[in-house]
Amino acid sequence: MSIGLIALLDDLAGLAKVAAASLDDVAGQAAKAGTKAAGVVIDDAAVTPRYVTGFAAERELPIVGKIAVGSLKNKLIFLLPIALVLSYFAPWAITPLLMLGGLYLSYEGAEKVYEALFPHNAHAHEEEIGKAANAKTLEDRKVASAIKTDFILSAEIMAITLSGLDAGGFWTQVAVLALVGIGITAVVYGGVAIIVKADDVGVALAGNESESIFGSLLRGIGRGLVVGMPIFLKILTVVGTAAMIWVGGGIIVHGLEGYGAPWIGHTIEHLAEVAAHAIPVLTGAVHWIVSATGAGIVGLVTGGALIPVIGYVVAPTWKRLNGPFA
Numbered sequence: 001m002s003i004g005l006i007a008l009l010d011d012l013a014g015l016a017k018v019a020a021a022s023l024d025d026v027a028g029q030a031a032k033a034g035t036k037a038a039g040v041v042i043d044d045a046a047v048t049p050r051y052v053t054g055f056a057a058e059r060e061l062p063i064v065g066k067i068a069v070g071s072l073k074n075k076l077i078f079l080l081p082i083a084l085v086l087s088y089f090a091p092w093a094i095t096p097l098l099m100l101g102g103l104y105l106s107y108e109g110a111e112k113v114y115e116a117l118f119p120h121n122a123h124a125h126e127e128e129i130g131k132a133a134n135a136k137t138l139e140d141r142k143v144a145s146a147i148k149t150d151f152i153l154s155a156e157i158m159a160i161t162l163s164g165l166d167a168g169g170f171w172t173q174v175a176v177l178a179l180v181g182i183g184i185t186a187v188v189y190g191g192v193a194i195i196v197k198a199d200d201v202g203v204a205l206a207g208n209e210s211e212s213i214f215g216s217l218l219r220g221i222g223r224g225l226v227v228g229m230p231i232f233l234k235i236l237t238v239v240g241t242a243a244m245i246w247v248g249g250g251i252i253v254h255g256l257e258g259y260g261a262p263w264i265g266h267t268i269e270h271l272a273e274v275a276a277h278a279i280p281v282l283t284g285a286v287h288w289i290v291s292a293t294g295a296g297i298v299g300l301v302t303g304g305a306l307i308p309v310i311g312y313v314v315a316p317t318w319k320r321l322n323g324p325f326a
Helices: 001-035 037-052 058-090 092-118 119-128 138-163 170-206 213-257 263-280 279-324
Strands: none
Touching: 037 058, 037 092, 037 138, 037 170, 037 213, 058 092, 058 119, 058 138, 058 170, 092 119, 092 138, 092 213, 092 279, 138 170, 138 213, 170 213, 263 279
16 A cells, blocks of 8 residues: 555656656747747837827726737737647748738838828828728727737747747647747737836826935936936837838848848848958947848838839729728
């Protein structure tokens, strides 16, 4: 009896060790894959706040919450099973699908640049592609647009995560992808929530009536947040637009390398190496700046070329096919 109990305890201990090792493996792979996707995560965090700009303060967190829920659905309900199915049955389809996402990001970013340079023309363009005919509220459109953009960025995150996984079983891959998806969503949208509410925190701190030195310090910090956050959000909007363009361009450049046009990526890489060697003190930073600039140029040119195609071909065709519901 006691021998059987000891054997059972040994078996349970062995299972616990296996489970702990599996959890350690999942956590380690998730951390490694999340680090590789850090660039896209930064882009995602920079893009999102512009969808909240211009709304009443009480609507900011609900909007961020809606986008966060949509982001989780993108990653866990749609992209995770799609990534697993494609990796097992159609790995050849991953690159063209990612390139379509790159085209979308490039178009979205280029359209924002077009809107900034030619606001009246951009407004007419938006009406032409059917935005003005949409019966939804501005908030619904903003949330839907943010979730669409998040889908592309999330697809890139999940693809990078999948490509960085070590050999492992099916459920290990599922666990790692889910852990990365949930963790990155929490980090991105938690950060966005802090950013968009920082000015309200500043107002509260600036209204502090304490006469102590600490109270004076808090009032100074509050006034700084109130004055600085609108400027910071404008800068972040510019960074977000730039991020869409260079991430989209980077996806396109990387995809073209597998379709007989590696010279674009090689040229960008060569210029980045030359620039990095020219400034040895800041080698890594210079290499990244030149690479991002090269990808951004590709994204801006591609997105700019798509604006008339979408406006005069795709959107009218879509409206004809969908009639009054377009």
